[in-house]
Amino acid sequence: MSVQTPGVYTYSPREFHRQAHDALGNPQIRANFRKAMDGLMTKRRDSFGDWDLEALRELGANIRLRALAKLPDLLEQLEANCKANGIRVHWAEDGDQACRIIREICQSHDARSVVKGKSMVSEEMHLNAHLEEVGIEALESDLGEYLVQLNEQTPSHIIMPAIHLNTDEISEILHDKTGIERSRDVDYMTAAARSQLRERFMAADVGVSGVNFAVAETGSLCLVENEGNGRMTTTVPPVHVAVTGIEKVVEHLRDVPPLYSLLTRSATGQHVTTYFNMISSPRKAGEHDGPKEVHLVLVDNGRSNIYQDDELLDTLRCIRCGACMNHCPVYTRVGGHTYGTTYPGPIGSILSPHLMGLEETKDLPTASSLCGACGEVCPVKIPIPDLLVRLRRESVGEGRGNVPGAGVKRTRKEAAAWKGFQWLATHPAIWRSGTAVAGKLKVLAPSRLGVWTEYRSAPKPAGTTLHALVKRHQASKAHEEER
Amino acid sequence: MTPVKLYPSKPKKVYFFGTCLVDLFYPEAGLDGIRLLEREGIEVLFPEDQTCCGQPAYTSGYAREARAVAAAQLGLFPEPWPIVVPSGSCGGMMRTHYRQLFAGSDLEERANEVAGRVHELTEFLVHVCHLKLEDRGEPEKVAMHTSCSARREMGLAEIGPALLAQLGQVELVEQARAAECCGFGGTFAVRHPEVSAAMVEDKTTAIAEAGAQRFVTSDCGCMMNIGGRFEQQKTPVEGEHIASYLWRRTS
Numbered sequence: 001m002s003v004q005t006p007g008v009y010t011y012s013p014r015e016f017h018r019q020a021h022d023a024l025g026n027p028q029i030r031a032n033f034r035k036a037m038d039g040l041m042t043k044r045r046d047s048f049g050d051w052d053l054e055a056l057r058e059l060g061a062n063i064r065l066r067a068l069a070k071l072p073d074l075l076e077q078l079e080a081n082c083k084a085n086g087i088r089v090h091w092a093e094d095g096d097q098a099c100r101i102i103r104e105i106c107q108s109h110d111a112r113s114v115v116k117g118k119s120m121v122s123e124e125m126h127l128n129a130h131l132e133e134v135g136i137e138a139l140e141s142d143l144g145e146y147l148v149q150l151n152e153q154t155p156s157h158i159i160m161p162a163i164h165l166n167t168d169e170i171s172e173i174l175h176d177k178t179g180i181e182r183s184r185d186v187d188y189m190t191a192a193a194r195s196q197l198r199e200r201f202m203a204a205d206v207g208v209s210g211v212n213f214a215v216a217e218t219g220s221l222c223l224v225e226n227e228g229n230g231r232m233t234t235t236v237p238p239v240h241v242a243v244t245g246i247e248k249v250v251e252h253l254r255d256v257p258p259l260y261s262l263l264t265r266s267a268t269g270q271h272v273t274t275y276f277n278m279i280s281s282p283r284k285a286g287e288h289d290g291p292k293e294v295h296l297v298l299v300d301n302g303r304s305n306i307y308q309d310d311e312l313l314d315t316l317r318c319i320r321c322g323a324c325m326n327h328c329p330v331y332t333r334v335g336g337h338t339y340g341t342t343y344p345g346p347i348g349s350i351l352s353p354h355l356m357g358l359e360e361t362k363d364l365p366t367a368s369s370l371c372g373a374c375g376e377v378c379p380v381k382i383p384i385p386d387l388l389v390r391l392r393r394e395s396v397g398e399g400r401g402n403v404p405g406a407g408v409k410r411t412r413k414e415a416a417a418w419k420g421f422q423w424l425a426t427h428p429a430i431w432r433s434g435t436a437v438a439g440k441l442k443v444l445a446p447s448r449l450g451v452w453t454e455y456r457s458a459p460k461p462a463g464t465t466l467h468a469l470v471k472r473h474q475a476s477k478a479h480e481e482e483r
Numbered sequence: 484m485t486p487v488k489l490y491p492s493k494p495k496k497v498y499f500f501g502t503c504l505v506d507l508f509y510p511e512a513g514l515d516g517i518r519l520l521e522r523e524g525i526e527v528l529f530p531e532d533q534t535c536c537g538q539p540a541y542t543s544g545y546a547r548e549a550r551a552v553a554a555a556q557l558g559l560f561p562e563p564w565p566i567v568v569p570s571g572s573c574g575g576m577m578r579t580h581y582r583q584l585f586a587g588s589d590l591e592e593r594a595n596e597v598a599g600r601v602h603e604l605t606e607f608l609v610h611v612c613h614l615k616l617e618d619r620g621e622p623e624k625v626a627m628h629t630s631c632s633a634r635r636e637m638g639l640a641e642i643g644p645a646l647l648a649q650l651g652q653v654e655l656v657e658q659a660r661a662a663e664c665c666g667f668g669g670t671f672a673v674r675h676p677e678v679s680a681a682m683v684e685d686k687t688t689a690i691a692e693a694g695a696q697r698f699v700t701s702d703c704g705c706m707m708n709i710g711g712r713f714e715q716q717k718t719p720v721e722g723e724h725i726a727s728y729l730w731r732r733t734s
Contacts, residue, residue: 017675017677020675020677020678021677024677024678024681329663329664329666329682330675330678330682333678333681333682334678366670366671366674366675367675367678368668368671369631369664369666369667369668369669369671369672369679369682370542370631370668370669370671371631371635371663371664371668372631372632372634372635372636373631373635373662373663373664375635376635386583389541389542389544392542392543392544393544393545393546394544395544396543396544396545398544398545398546398547399544409544414543415545418540418543418545418548419548421535421539421540421548421552422540422548422551422552424534425503425534425535425537425552425555426534426551426552426555428531428532428533428534428555431534432531451673451676452672452673452676452711453715454676454680455676455679455680455683455684455711455712455715456683456707456708456711456712456714456715457711457714457715458711459508459707459711460508461507461508462507462508462509462510462511464510465506465507465510466501466505466506466510466513466514467501467506467529467531468510469510469511469513469514470501470513470514470517470529473514473517474529
């Protein structure tokens with residue numbers, strides 16, 4: 001299953017190497033990402049200012065850990081409180097079932113057009129394609145998502161879907177697809193897109209949004225956004241469907257402000273977003289606006305499998321801020337599409353194997369130098385590098401075997417090479433035969449050592465080992481002491 | 484909160500774990516590290532049976548092999564002396580990941596005990612030896628590359644620059660994106676060679692553009708990567724392990 005949208009661009013995690021090669025050779029992509037990520041890193045750093053960031057991250061991690069520890073109970077509580085508020089709750093085991101539920105809601109209202117706020121889980125389950133198959137038009141209303149949809153692409157970043165495009169490219173897309181004048185004036189283009197979207201909001205039969213935090217204690221859904229499209233999506237159409245992964249639940253309303261502070265600062269360096277929506281019920285008697293029906297679709301899609309494993313569980317802490325990709329030296333160079341998954345970058349590399357299986361995604365856990373930048377900035381302290389290593393273990397069949405596709409990357413040759421390494425490194429006398437060992441070390445990467453020297457001169461064994469130097473050094477010291 | 488790390492007072496003796504990269508490719512760096520420690524009046528014990536910390540197998544997913552190799556190192560440090568490692572990467576492996584690797588096994592207690600004694604060399608020189616340096620070298624512009632493991636896993640971003648700042652004739656130049664990875668990442672460089680190449684290309688550019696005549700690092704993986712790229716480009720910027728640099732300029 002690759003991420004496919006109709007049109008010219010299709011990407012697959014199976015093709016990571018080829019896609020990385022193409023992206024690395026594309027100066028426009030390189031420049032767009034470098035510039036954007038540099039800006040985002042600076043904004044994040046500045047936004048935390050004098051705050052005790054470590055204490056805040058610790059708080060964020062603990063809130064998420066507490067919610068996950070009580071997840072089954074909190075989901076039941078959320079369902080009960082949503083129902084009491086008049087929100088209809090649906091459970092979906094996988095993406096297909098979630099799509100069917102949303103399709104049926106649409107069909108029960110004879111809906112022809114759906115307007116969407118930004119939702120990564122809807123990307124994960126390919127909702128738009130599913131709705132279009134049955135003749136329901138799904139329009140993205142987040143500006144970045146709108147551009148990506150117009151350009152028949154998928155998002156390249158979970159927060160900034162069109163971050164791979166620069167002003168000129170955006171101008172070209174808007175001109176080609178919507179007929180507006182070419183321009184380098186961002187305000188002009190934004191205003192034009194907004195007026196195009198506004199008509200569609202008024203005409204839409206159903207609004208579909210994501211959820212940032214689902215509060216169990218109050219049965220309310222929090223939606224964080226900057227463009228007002230989220231509020232339009234959830235208030236203008238007569239029916240609102242919120243769709244979210246089951247891990248987005250938090251226990252208390254008071255858990256939201258710290259997570260919100262961490263989210264906006266980590267994501268875009270904002271202290272607050274322009275809009276913060278709390279959806280607590282459909283329109284009540286006597287109210288003049290708001291949807292007549294509100295639905296919540298809770299999607300599992302592999303998450304409860306992750307939940308069963310006490311290490312992998314940490315993956316589910318994620319609040320989808322994107323800081324890990326903004327700070328990732330690999331993502332910065334290859335861009336989001338290279339990963340070929342809904343969620344790119346470090347979080348994608350630890351989440352996608354569970355959603356798509358390791359067979360599809362086997363090159364993702366290794367697509368990291370384990371530099372630790374992702375783990376350092378994660379607002380909820382997900383140990384991303386450790387989880388990458390854990391998935392590397394799974395992919396070579398050395399883990400617990402509970403990730404789909406476990407063992408797919410194991411080759412007899414590599415396994416034998418590591419056994420050989422083990423043997424040498426546990427036989428110190430043989431290891432000490434220095435240069436001989438140096439020659440043998442090449443077996444560690446038999447087919448790939450050549451690529452090292454394409455870009456760098458070859459490392460040269462020193463001839464004398466430290467072991468030998470130390471012996472000589474100790475002998476000469478002993479000699480001096482004698483004299 | 485990240486626990487505050489407490490350092491021991493200066494011991495009479497230390498163990499030196501040289502690491503396999505130093506052993507094979509940069510033995511002088513290891514010896515210079517030993518000399519720096521000895522100059523501080525510390526007797527350096529070098530267990531002969533040391534081989535490798537096991538990290539390459541660990542990060543490749545071969546935990547059983549890594550555990551076997553690591554287990555062979557655990558018995559090399561019987562006395563309670565600190566264990567000094569001239570690498571943030573191998574030091575981080577021993578200090579942080581040994582605990583994970585042996586959790587729940589018979590060796591857990593010993594692994595935790597050993598891990599608690601591991602110090603990266605420059606960290607040890609600054610925080611335990613309170614090293615004072617007198618520069619005898621020529622004026623030079625130098626860039627510091629702190630490895631990602633030293634910077635993030637060991638929390639030692641300030642140490643290298645602080646040592647270089649003691650060298651009166653050395654001007655530490657500011658490079659763009661100093662905290663960014665050089666692209667080595669052990670097997671990453673061979674599994675994703677093109678991405679790694681793009682990263683080291685940017686790193687060498689940043690160091691050269693900063694006007695550095697030399698770069699200094701505390702990790703030989705980074706040195707092999709960045710230095711190898713400079714050499715292939717024929718850019719006259721040489722890399723040197725910080726232990727060798729400090730020893731050379733102050734002896």
